Amino acid sequence: MSAMNLSNLTYNTLLKMFAAGKRFDGRKLLEQRDFTVEYDVSYKAEGSARVKLGKTEVIVGVKMDVGTPYPDSMDKGNLMVSGDLLPLASPRFESGPPKFNAIELPRLIDRMVRESHMIDLNKLVITEGEKVWTVMIDIYPINDDGALIDAASIAAIAALQQARIPELNKDGKVDHDKKGTKKLPLNEGILPISFTFYKLGDSLFIDPTREEEEAADGKIVLGISHYKGKEHMIHSAQKGMDAHLSTEDITEMMKTLPKLYDDTLKKLKKFLK
C-alpha cells in the first residue's frame, strides 16, 4: 500500500465532491460504513472484540488485575486505557516512540469511558483503601482505512460488555487457570460511542476512508451516550488539526450526533453480549 502523500488534484476533487454531497464510495457525508463485531479474539483476555468498519479493523482487549487504588480515589477501582498504532496497520505507522495520534487515541477512549461512568468503579473494590481491581483496556488497530477512533470506541465497549472478572486464588492473586463468570459492573443504560467529525473546506463529514482522512483540514472527536436511557449526553470532546470550526459547524454536529448515535447503537445492539 502506498505512502504517497495526498495530491492537490485529489484534494480539490474531494472539496468539490463533498460540496456536492458525494463520496467515492457512494455514501452521504454523515453516513457511517457498515460494521461487524466479533468476540473472543484473544482467549487470555478477560474480554476482547474485533470491529471491522469498512476495511478499518481494530482489536480491543480487556485485562484485569489486582492493584492498589489511586490516592485520590481510594474507594474506586482503576481504569487504564492504552494502545498503539501498530506499524502493521498502515504504511504510515512507524516503529519507535509514539507519535501524537498514537498517544491521542487511547486517551480519547479513556475519557469517553471514564466520563460516561460506563464502568461502576465503586463496585471494583476488593478491600477498601487497599486492594481494588484495575481494568486495563488495550487498543490495537490492525488495518487503518480511516476512523480508527470511532472503530476503537465500538470495540472497546463491546469488549467491556463481554468481559468477565477473573477468579482470585486463596493468595488473593488472579487465578489464570479459572475462567471468570461475573460480568464487569457496568452502570445500566450507558454505552458511549465516539464519533469524529471532519471538515474539508466547508463540508462536514464522518467516518472517512484513509484517503478522505488525509485530505481533511480539521476534526473534532465527540463521545456520546444515551445516558441511563433518559437523554443524550456528550461525555468528551477534543478538537484537532489546524482548521477552525464555526458555531454553525458545532450546531450542525449537535443536531446530527444524537441520531448518528442511535443508528450506530441499533446496529451495535445486534452484536452485544
Place this chain on the structure above:
Amino acid sequence: MTFKRPDGRKLDEMRPMVAKIGVVPNADGSAMFTFGKTVAIAAVYGPRLLHPQHMQDPKAAILRVNYDLLSFSVADRKKPGPSRRSQEISKVTEWALSPALDLKEFPNTVIDVQIYILQANASTRVAGINAASMALAQAGIPMKDLVCAVSVGKMDKDLVLDVNDEEEHFEDGEGATDMATARLANSDKWTLLQLDGKIQPELYPKALSMADKAFAKIYEVQKKALKDVMEEEK
C-alpha cells in the same frame, strides 16, 4: 511409560492449523497462521525506502522484522512496547526468513515484516514465521522457497511435536525441552534452531526428523492458503 499429552494428542500430532492470506488490506502482503489457540498475524511492507540513508545496503534490501505480543495475548498482561524477549525473537525470525528471499533485487531498500501474536499458547515465534512466510510470498517478494517452522518438545524422555503452554511448564523427570525450528520448505536448509532444556546430543537429529515430517504438512497448509485466492472467485 510414554508421556501423556495434556490435550490428548499423539506425540507427533500437531494442533489444528488455520492459515489465511490478505488479512491486513493495507499491507503489501499479509497472513494469519494458527497452531491451535496460538494465533499470529504478519504484514509485509516493502521493498520501500529506508531511512536513515546510512542504514541502506547498496547491494541488497534489508529485511527488518518486528515481532511482538499484544498486551492481552498472555495471561499476565504484557506492558505495551518491545521487550528484550521480543527483540531477540525479532532478530532470530529475521535470520529464519532472509535465506529464503532474493534480497539482492532491491538494493538500498527495506522490507518490513511485522508479526503480532493475538493469542499465545506457546509456539508463538514459529507460528509467526509461518505467517510471515506466506505474507512475503503474497507481497510478491522473489523467494527461493517458503519457510516452514514448528516447535519440537521433549517431555521427560519423549519427543513431541508442537508444544503448548501446559507442556512448556512440564517438570517431571527430565522436564520440558523446547526446540524452535524452521527450514526452507523444499531443501535441507535449516534457518532457525533454538533450544532450551535438556536433550542428549543423539536425540537432536531425531527431533529434526520429527520437524521434517511436520514441515510437509505445514507446507501444504501454506500453499493452500496462497492458492485459495482462485477458489474465492469461482
Place this chain on the structure above:
Amino acid sequence: MEKFNEKNNEETYEDFTGVAEPTSRTVVVPGEVIASGGDFLAGEGARKEGDDVVASRYGLAEKIGRVVKIIPFSGAFIPRRNNVVIGRVNDIVHSGWIIDIDYAQNGFLPLMESPRFVNKHEMDQFLAIGDVVAAKVWSVSPKGIDLAMKGKGLGKLEGGFVFRVNSSRVPRIIGREGSMINLIKEKTGCNVTIGQNGWVWVKGADIDSELRARRAIEFIAEKVLVSGLTEKMEKWFGENK
C-alpha cells in the same frame, strides 16, 4: 513431479500482458516445481534448478513455447526505461522536481523537461508540491531515477483525481492492445491515464462519470481471474449507470 499443464500451451504470444487462461492448478508459490524435463527454459519469475523450472514468485505459471514464466499476482513496481508513471511532486530543488513515483527511490524531473521555459525562481508556478505529473522513466540507476516529460499524454495533470491500484494489475486494466482501457473511456467519457506504477488518473465531464470510471477500474483490479473479463465489464457497465 508433474510435467507442465499441457492445456495451457499458448503458442501465440499474447503481448507482454500475458493474459493466460488460468486454472487453479497453475497458481504457484515460490519454491514450487512448475515443470520438469530438460527442455524447459526459466522465464521471468522462475529459475532453473537442475532439470526443473522452479517458481521464484507467487502468481500464475504460464508456458509460452519452451519458456515457463510467472505472471505475479502482486509485487512492488520496478521502474524500467520508457515506463509511463504517474507521480506526485514532493520537493523542488534548484535543477528540477523530486517526484514520488511510489517506489523505494524517488524520481527526478529535470527543469529542462518542462514544456515551456520556466524560470528557476518560478518553478513552483509550473509544478508545485502536491501537483501530479504523467512522466516517462528515462533512466534507472543506483543514483536515482530520471524522468522525462516530453511526449503524448505526458505532462502536468490538471483536474480529475488520482488513485492507486496494485501495479501488477495494470496490464489487465489496459487489456490486450488497450481494449479494456478503451472500453472504460468509451463507457464513461473520461480521460484515463494509467501509470505502470499502479497510479491512475481519471478526468471526466462531471464527478459522476469520474466516480464510475474509478469504480470500474477498482472492480477490474480486484479480480484474480482474467478470463471473460471484457464480457464481465460490458455487463458491469450495463448494470452500473
